[in-house]
Amino acid sequence: MDAMSSQPTTPATADADIATDTVDDPTAAAVATTTETAAAAESDEAPRATQNRSTTPGSDAFREYIGSGWAERPEVVPEPRRQAQYAAARRARVSELFPGKRLIIPAGRLAQRSNDTDYPFRAHSAFAYLTGWGSDSEPGSVLVLEPTASGHEATLYFRERAGRDSDEFYANPEIGEFWIGPRPSLAQVAGDLALATRGIAEVRSVLDAVDGDTVVLREADRGITDDVDAARLLLGDGSDGDGTDVDPEDHDEDDRLARELSELRLVKDEYEIAELRAAVAATARGFDDVIADLPRITAHPRGERLVEGVFYRRARADGNAVGYDTIAASGPHAPSA
Numbered sequence: 001m002d003a004m005s006s007q008p009t010t011p012a013t014a015d016a017d018i019a020t021d022t023v024d025d026p027t028a029a030a031v032a033t034t035t036e037t038a039a040a041a042e043s044d045e046a047p048r049a050t051q052n053r054s055t056t057p058g059s060d061a062f063r064e065y066i067g068s069g070w071a072e073r074p075e076v077v078p079e080p081r082r083q084a085q086y087a088a089a090r091r092a093r094v095s096e097l098f099p100g101k102r103l104i105i106p107a108g109r110l111a112q113r114s115n116d117t118d119y120p121f122r123a124h125s126a127f128a129y130l131t132g133w134g135s136d137s138e139p140g141s142v143l144v145l146e147p148t149a150s151g152h153e154a155t156l157y158f159r160e161r162a163g164r165d166s167d168e169f170y171a172n173p174e175i176g177e178f179w180i181g182p183r184p185s186l187a188q189v190a191g192d193l194a195l196a197t198r199g200i201a202e203v204r205s206v207l208d209a210v211d212g213d214t215v216v217l218r219e220a221d222r223g224i225t226d227d228v229d230a231a232r233l234l235l236g237d238g239s240d241g242d243g244t245d246v247d248p249e250d251h252d253e254d255d256r257l258a259r260e261l262s263e264l265r266l267v268k269d270e271y272e273i274a275e276l277r278a279a280v281a282a283t284a285r286g287f288d289d290v291i292a293d294l295p296r297i298t299a300h301p302r303g304e305r306l307v308e309g310v311f312y313r314r315a316r317a318d319g320n321a322v323g324y325d326t327i328a329a330s331g332p333h334a335p336s337a
Contacts, residue, residue, distance in 0.1 A: 067164035077191035087132035106221035286314035304328035
């Protein structure tokens with residue numbers, strides 16, 4: 001039996017079968033885009049997927065040709081999605097728990113499957129919980145909560161789309177719109193999530209400002225965590241006791257951030273409860289689909305694969321995907337509970 005793939009915006013719902021898609025409007029933004037941190041975004045290295053190729057065109061004539069003749073792309077800024085107000089309330093609760101602390105919560109990166117093929121991206125649960133950006137979020141994004149006199153100011157950093165006159169548009173299959181389709185602008189994401197946005201390259205200024213009051217969600221993005229740890233090493237070993245030095249081996253506040261975020265997600269708000277109920281209903285429809293198709297399934301020598309396919313069709317139609325691979329078997333092959 002499958003576990004429901006939780007809506008990334010309500011990430012602690014992995015105990016059912018199908019997640020509904022009401023959280024993630026597939027037209028609001030594109031899905032897979034970039035694996036690059038700020039440093040990589042500013043480098044001249046070839047995209048990972050084309051590092052082993054020497055035939056990528058780069059002439060001005062080709063660039064002009066490939067970037068011309070496309071339909072106009074209107075800049076429509078959407079109204080905030082429904083979960084934006086709930087994400088703001090969650091950020092407020094985290095702010096109260098960490099007064100005076102700079103909080104860095106990355107989305108995570110794409111995981112390479114082979115060459116230019118990646119596994120489907122799912123943002124880290126804490127990132128999705130605090131932004132409302134779920135399956136349509138941009139890989140490599142970073143949420144930063146900067147301390148202020150009254151709490152925190154939230155800014156979302158992500159890799160903005162490049163123009164059609166750039167090499168990225170056609171030469172980078174990881175993030176180029178020629179390959180993966182439309183991607184959102186800074187203004188569109190800001191409107192959609194009711195969050196301030198900046199380009200991913202600007203997160204470098206945040207990493208350069210790391211101090212003793214900076215806390216990072218360590219497990220979300222190894223590259224970001226390594227940058228924070230490197231900055232802490234430069235600050236010192238914490239031996240002076242004057243508040244300017246940082247013990248680079250002290251991760252207590254990082255660990256507390258991960259723990260607090262996990263525990264906050266245990267208590268569901270009304271939006272998450274509604275999503276859970278919709279997911280349960282979709283799961284029931286998925287099992288009904290399997291039952292209705294049983295004659296064809298039982299007549300096939302690999303009927304378990306048909307069970308998987310029928311259920312997955314419902315998961316994709318009514319939600320995002322299943323939570324984990326289907327286990328379909330009977331008789332001596334059936335797993336015990």
